[in-house]
Amino acid sequence: MDQFYLKNVALYQNLVDAFHPPPSMTSAAFSKSAPPEMVVSARIRPFLQEDIASGFPCAVYPRAVSSRVVDIHDLYNHPRGRPILKSFNYKVDKVFTPEVTTEQIYQDLVANLLPFVRSGGVGTVFAYGQTGSGKTFTISKLEQLAIQSLTNSSSSNSNTSSSLRPLEIQLTIIELAGNSAFDLLTSRKPISILEDSSGTIHLSGAAEHTIPTLSSALSLIDLASSFRRTESTLKNDASSRSHSICRIRISNHSTGTEGFLYLVDLAGSEAARDVASHGAERMRETKEINMSLSVLKDCIRGRAEWDGYSRLREGKKGRKVAPRIPFRQSALTKVLKHIFETGGGSGTVKEEGTGGGTGRACKTVVIACVNPSLGDVAATKNTLRYAEMLRVNVPVVGTAGDKVEGPMGWGNKQVREWILKESGDVPISPEILAPTESGAEVLRISALEFEYRCSKSPGVTLEHAKALRLKLWKLHAES
Numbered sequence: 428m429d430q431f432y433l434k435n436v437a438l439y440q441n442l443v444d445a446f447h448p449p450p451s452m453t454s455a456a457f458s459k460s461a462p463p464e465m466v467v468s469a470r471i472r473p474f475l476q477e478d479i480a481s482g483f484p485c486a487v488y489p490r491a492v493s494s495r496v497v498d499i500h501d502l503y504n505h506p507r508g509r510p511i512l513k514s515f516n517y518k519v520d521k522v523f524t525p526e527v528t529t530e531q532i533y534q535d536l537v538a539n540l541l542p543f544v545r546s547g548g549v550g551t552v553f554a555y556g557q558t559g560s561g562k563t564f565t566i567s568k569l570e571q572l573a574i575q576s577l578t579n580s581s582s583s584n585s586n587t588s589s590s591l592r593p594l595e596i597q598l599t600i601i602e603l604a605g606n607s608a609f610d611l612l613t614s615r616k617p618i619s620i621l622e623d624s625s626g627t628i629h630l631s632g633a634a635e636h637t638i639p640t641l642s643s644a645l646s647l648i649d650l651a652s653s654f655r656r657t658e659s660t661l662k663n664d665a666s667s668r669s670h671s672i673c674r675i676r677i678s679n680h681s682t683g684t685e686g687f688l689y690l691v692d693l694a695g696s697e698a699a700r701d702v703a704s705h706g707a708e709r710m711r712e713t714k715e716i717n718m719s720l721s722v723l724k725d726c727i728r729g730r731a732e733w734d735g736y737s738r739l740r741e742g743k744k745g746r747k748v749a750p751r752i753p754f755r756q757s758a759l760t761k762v763l764k765h766i767f768e769t770g771g772g773s774g775t776v777k778e779e780g781t782g783g784g785t786g787r788a789c790k791t792v793v794i795a796c797v798n799p800s801l802g803d804v805a806a807t808k809n810t811l812r813y814a815e816m817l818r819v820n821v822p823v824v825g826t827a828g829d830k831v832e833g834p835m836g837w838g839n840k841q842v843r844e845w846i847l848k849e850s851g852d853v854p855i856s857p858e859i860l861a862p863t864e865s866g867a868e869v870l871r872i873s874a875l876e877f878e879y880r881c882s883k884s885p886g887v888t889l890e891h892a893k894a895l896r897l898k899l900w901k902l903h904a905e906s
């Protein structure tokens with residue numbers, strides 16, 4: 428296939444240049460129903476020297492008119508004519524183009540999770556994609572930035588008179604290869620994943636390090652990556668064949684809450700045909716990885732559906748179909764059980780014995796990493812297809828006769844009317860703040876982006892923008 432692509436680069440380029448995307452697809456289901464607890468994004472990494480040297484052209488094109496649609500162009504060998512272009516498009520909540528830095532992604536997707544985690548929530552960031560697509564590049568920088576921000580706020584809080592450090596940060600980094608688990612902070616020592624009679628999962632044998640300073644945390648992160656790299660050299664690209672999970676536990680002694688931030692660098696999935704040349708062991712590994720990613724998808728979707736159902740008013744006739752959260756089916760989802768615990772609630776979710784499940788509030792971010800090269804186009808399509816499958820269309824409050832309750836159920840028209848009504852003496856332009864977004868989507872806009880959009884209306888100050896955002900969130904919380 429590679430030879431076929433390389434032989435037809437000029438033709439491919441002409442066909443891509445002549446391609447006109449169909450009008451932007453913003454079906455009602457796509458634009459309105461994604462819950463704000465979940466953001467699925469795609470990051471396109473830049474072309475590297477080695478990509479340029481290999482001669483493959485670019486196959487991944489984010490839509491200029493929409494920041495959420497990516498076109499992928501593949502070339503097919505027509506049996507009775509010249510090769511033809513086949514184009515596919517994928518929709519996610521956000522697309523990060525090659526020039527976007529990890530710092531910007533952090534500000535957009537992760538910075539917002541920290542106050543949530545500090546107040547007892549569970550925030551999770553997953554990076555997913557094929558080998559060499561930038562998962563480790565992305566997650567390792569996000570780990571550093573999150574730790575930096577947490578240690579900053581911890582040391583500023585410790586200036587208070589309390590002798591007890593108000594914010595305690597503990598770090599664990601483990602690796603999962605199939606059903607085996609290893610502690611990356613203790614010489615890659617094997618550990619066990621155990622569940623006690625109350626349903627709590629324990630990483631038995633894994634060290635949990637209390638983080639006193641930023642530099643100690645950064646050394647631990649470096650240590651963990653060095654074990655992954657060493658293993659990777661010893662055992663041909665092992666890092667892409669295993670999942671790494673960085674767990675940051677934040678105990679807030681002033682509020683008595685305990686929250687978790689998980690940063691997960693997922694193993695890449697491979698098509699069976701790609702591994703045929705690697706023998707039985709590799710096939711078994713691939714099967715296990717694909718199985719764990721498939722269970723993860725079911726669990727993420729189950730949790731997102733739960734969050735959606737919980738928003739429906741209690742007491743309505745006819746319970747909805749319960750989502751299934753099969754977290755026990757893989758080591759990966761067992762370790763991440765916190766994310767999938769939905770707690771007691773109304774009992775509409777079938778859980779597989781979460782035992783003493785506390786049903787914590789969760790926010791999840793997925794970053795699907797892709798290599799833009801045509802040589803990787805098949806893997807890129809798989810990655811973005813998986814990302815799309817993670818986006819759940821939850822039941823939307825406000826449809827089919829439901830009374831519309833709060834911004835989650837608003838369409839764009841209501842959002843615009845609300846902005847006009849609430850923005851006060853110096854009007855904030857609804858066309859700039861929310862040109863197409865539904866209420867759920869406006870809630871997902873980061874604070875920075877929200878304030879930036881507001882500041883484009885003449886005379887609008889930062890305080891003014893902040894006050895409007897606060898009003899919106901209050902309304903959401905009340906509803």
Ligand SMILES: Nc1ncnc2c1ncn2[C@@H]1O[C@H](COP(=O)(O)OP(=O)(O)OP(=O)(O)O)[C@@H](O)[C@H]1O
Pocket residue numbers: 471472473475556557558559560561562563564565664666667668695796
């Ligand atoms: N956004 C980016 N900007 C510049 N270089 C990048 C970017 N993303 C990835 N790279 C580079 O691409 C290469 C592969 O990235 P990385 O190791 O993170 O991929 P990976 O998906 O984790 O691969 P594997 O699954 O094999 O571990 C590295 O050399 C990395 O420095």
